[in-house]
Amino acid sequence: xxxxxxxxxxxxxxxxxxxxxxxxxxxxxxxxxxxxxxxxxxxxxxxxxxxxxxxxxxxxxxxxxxxxxxxxxxxxxxxxxxxxxxxxxxxxxxxxxxxxxxxxxxxxxxxxxxxxxxxxxxxxxxxxxxxxxxxxxxxxxxxxxxxxxxxxxxxxxxxxxxxxxxxxxxxxxxxxxxxxxxxxxxxxxxxxxxxxxxxxxxxxxxxxxxxxxxxxxxxxxxxxxxxxxxxxxxxxxxxxxxxxxxxxxxxxxxxxxxxxxxxxxxxxxxxxxxxxxxxxxxxxxxxxxxxxxxxxxxxxxxxxxxxxxxxxxxxxxxxxxxxxxxxxxxxxxxxxxxxxxxxxxxxxxxxxxxxxxxxxxxxxxxx
Ligand code: ADE
Numbered sequence: 001x002x003x004x005x006x007x008x009x010x011x012x013x014x015x016x017x018x019x020x021x022x023x024x025x026x027x028x029x030x031x032x033x034x035x036x037x038x039x040x041x042x043x044x045x046x047x048x049x050x051x052x053x054x055x056x057x058x059x060x061x062x063x064x065x066x067x068x069x070x071x072x073x074x075x076x077x078x079x080x081x082x083x084x085x086x087x088x089x090x091x092x093x094x095x096x097x098x099x100x101x102x103x104x105x106x107x108x109x110x111x112x113x114x115x116x117x118x119x120x121x122x123x124x125x126x127x128x129x130x131x132x133x134x135x136x137x138x139x140x141x142x143x144x145x146x147x148x149x150x151x152x153x154x155x156x157x158x159x160x161x162x163x164x165x166x167x168x169x170x171x172x173x174x175x176x177x178x179x180x181x182x183x184x185x186x187x188x189x190x191x192x193x194x195x196x197x198x199x200x201x202x203x204x205x206x207x208x209x210x211x212x213x214x215x216x217x218x219x220x221x222x223x224x225x226x227x228x229x230x231x232x233x234x235x236x237x238x239x240x241x242x243x244x245x246x247x248x249x250x251x252x253x254x255x256x257x258x259x260x261x262x263x264x265x266x267x268x269x270x271x272x273x274x275x276x277x278x279x280x281x282x283x284x285x286x287x288x289x290x291x292x293x294x295x296x297x298x299x300x301x302x303x304x305x306x307x308x309x310x311x312x313x314x315x316x317x318x319x320x321x322x323x324x325x326x327x328x329x330x331x332x333x334x335x336x337x338x339x340x341x342x343x344x345x346x347x348x349x350x351x352x353x354x355x356x357x358x359x360x361x362x363x364x365x366x367x
Contacts, residue, residue, distance in 0.1 A: 001103070001156045002032045004074040004082075005145050006067070007112040008049065010035035012142040017149060025159045033149060034074075038062070041069035050115055059116035067111065067118055071126045074109055082107040083128045085148070086118070087141030091130030094148065096171045097358055098131070100351050102148070103155035110148060112141030170212045172354070173252050174227035176220060178211035209254045226361050228277045228306075235260035235296055236283015243340055244281060247310065250343075250350035251279065266299060274304035274364075277357055278327065281335075282311040294321065302326035306360055308353055310335050331356055 005013045017026060017033045025031045042049050043065040050060040071084060083105055092098060102108060111118075111127065133144040153159050170177050181192040195207045216224045230252040234244045248255035258265060272278060282296075307327040309315050312335050322329050331353070339345040 001030070001105070001153065002034070002107045003110060003145075003149050004034050004036055004107070005110045005112065005142075005149075006036045006038055006070045006074070007140075007142055007145070008038050008114050009112075009140065009142055010037050012140075013146060013149075016146040021159065022150060022153055025153055025156065028158070030156050030158050031149075031153050036070050036074060038066050038070045041066040041073065043069070053116065057116075061116050062113060062118040064119035064122035067122045068126060071109060071111070071122075078107055080107065082109050084109040084111060084126050085129045085131050086111045086113065086123060086127040087133070087144035087148070088113060088117075088130055089132045089135070089137050091132040093135065094131055094133050094151070096151075096169075097351075097355055099148075099151045100155060100172075101355065102129075103152045104348070104351070108152075110141075110145040112145050114140040170208075170253050173212075173254060174216075174223045175212040175254075176216045176223070178208040178215065205254075212254075226358065228275050228357060228361070230255040230277050230279060231258060231272065232256070232279040232281065233258045233260050233300075234281040234283075236281070237261060238283045239281055240340055243335075246340075246343075246346055247279060247281070247350070250346045251353055255279075260296070266296075269299045269301065271301045272303065272305040272327075276302075276305050277330070278302070278305060278307040279353070280307055280309050282309060282313070282315055284312045297321060297325055300325060300327075302328075304328060304364075306330040306357060308333065308356075310349075312336070328360070330360060 007013060013033065013035050017023065017031075022031065022033075026033060039047055039049055043063070048063075049066045050062050053059065053061045075082065083102070085102070085108060087110065131144070131148065133147045138144065181196060185192050185197070193207070195203055198204070213224070216227065230248065232244050232248045232255055234257070244257050244259075248257055258270070260266060302322075303326050305327050307322055308330050309332040311332070314332060314334075333339075333349050333353070339349060
């Protein structure tokens with residue numbers, strides 16, 4: 001991942017990215033952070049980069065030309081057109097989904113403003129994304145850029161020792177992390193929850209999920225309103241055995257996998273609500289064992305439940321059938337050999353599903 005930070009204060013960036021995990025990632029060549037001093041691109045012999053605002057008012061405005069030249073200097077070095085992110089309190093408020101989306105890029109230009117802001121015209125021409133790191137005003141964009149670099153770099157393979165921790169984190173499910181404990185077993189008369197000493201991984205995972213839910217409800221009820229539980233239902237004998245788990249893990253930490261090839265499960269009535277999301281993996285069309293769609297859904301019931309199809313084929317009449325059943329059709333993703341075997345491809349689908357779900361839930365809130 002290559003970051004190009006356009007700033008009047010390069011030291012502010014360097015002082016944060018040269019130490020700890022980012023410092024190590026840089027030394028190992030996993031990330032590259034280049035600072036570009038906007039002042040070096042001044043169009044003025046006194047190296048001035050700001051001027052008085054038209055229309056009057058307090059403060060100075062950064063001129064368009066030095067910013068434009070600085071952006072162009074980076075673009076000229078790159079073959080592709082990079083996204084240009086302007087850090088501003090007027091931007092989209094950063095969250096984990098945005099971080100993951102930006103982590104898909106190979107190059108990012110981060111533009112840091114100062115004073116009262118930057119001449120609107122160069123923003124119009126050069127900026128692709130406006131991002132805020134929270135609803136408060138900083139003295140400049142540098143701390144925002146550092147936050148962005150830190151959060152994105154966690155998704156660069158190899159940056160974290162334990163790759164799992166980036167992907168399996170509960171924040172990806174709009175949930176806060178469960179509480180953590182280490183030795184000693186008793187501290188200030190407080191014992192570590194017994195279940196964590198049990199060695200029963202399934203029970204521990206369920207306990208952690210429950211604690212995450214509890215904690216989110218207590219501390220961030222706003223997040224909880226946007227959190228969902230994913231259920232992967234797979235049906236068809238030709239589905240590669242590792243696919244349901246791979247997909248589920250890429251999308252969520254706390255997913256449930258249901259093997260719908262099992263007769264017993266087909267006979268069980270499964271009801272889902274508005275905070276459930278179904279990932280329905282449908283096997284390839286095989287003339288010898290054509291899947292009867294109506295039959296497959298016989299015992300499935302939704303109530304405003306989002307449902308995605310993942311298949312090597314497009315399911316017939318899916319929308320009508322689903323509406324009858326109380327499901328909302330959220331999208332179809334075609335699965336190919338490539339998407340199944342390549343982790344990166346699977347991650348892309350997973351991210352798209354999460355983004356779509358976020359968006360659909362947000363729209364639902366407005367309604
Ligand atoms: N620059 C000033 N305030 C900011 C904020 N809240 N987020 C990002 N950049 C900023």
